Amino acid sequence: MLSRDEKERIEAEAGRYPSRRAALSEALMIAQEARGWLGDEALADAARELGISSASAESVATFYELVYRLPVGEHVIQICDSVSCWIRDGESILDHLRERLGVELGGTTADGLFTLVPAGCLGLCEAAPAAMIDGEAYGGLTTEKLDAILDGIRGRKRGDAAQR
Ligand code: FES
Structure with a gap:
């Protein structure tokens, strides 16, 4: 069940578009934010807020790489x-x-800290190879640079990522 705050945020997004359907990707991200991933119930609730069928929302969620339909770790690479x-x-990366x-x-990972997923082009081709970690883009990756990034993330206190 969506919280009152989530419903209000979805309404605010819907108000920005001529059609409520156009706010679906934002609504899915809002519903995912507090849960870390988007289960069937949260997806259906977000769709219902916009007057869209779950099936339609599912088809969008399937193609939207930032929507996680299965549980993920604290940080998504x-x-x-x-x-x-x-x-x-x-x-090699x-x-x-x-x-x-x-x-x-x-x-x-066994400690639930990282989930590793493939992504289509991130729009950082000139800085290839590239990755996105928790929505933040990293280019020009080397194994050393990647290790430093992951060490930095690992060193953060749990919950810091959600507060950024
Ligand atoms: S191919 Fe474009 S960012 Fe990797």
Whole structure:
């Protein structure tokens, strides 16, 4: 069930568009924010707020990479698997992540801290290889740079990410 605050925020988003349907991606993100992922019930509730069927919302959620339909870790690493990153050694970055985290794509570390997922082009091709971590873009990745980023995240207190 959506909170009053979530409903109000969805209404505010809906008011910004000529059609309520146009606010669906924002509504899904609002519903996901406090839960960390978007389960069936939260998806249906967000859709209902906009007068949209769950099936329609599901089809949008499926194609929207920032909507997580399964539980994820505290931090989500989206590693670009498109051509510019692949050409510029993105595969080595992915291999390093797999090894360091001990998970495959789609997996979450045993401590629940990181989830590793593939992403289409992140719009950072000139800075390939690239990744997005908790919605923040990182380009020019090397294994050393990535380690420093992950060490920094690991060093944060739990809950800090949600407050940024
Ligand atoms: S191909 Fe990776 S950011 Fe564009």
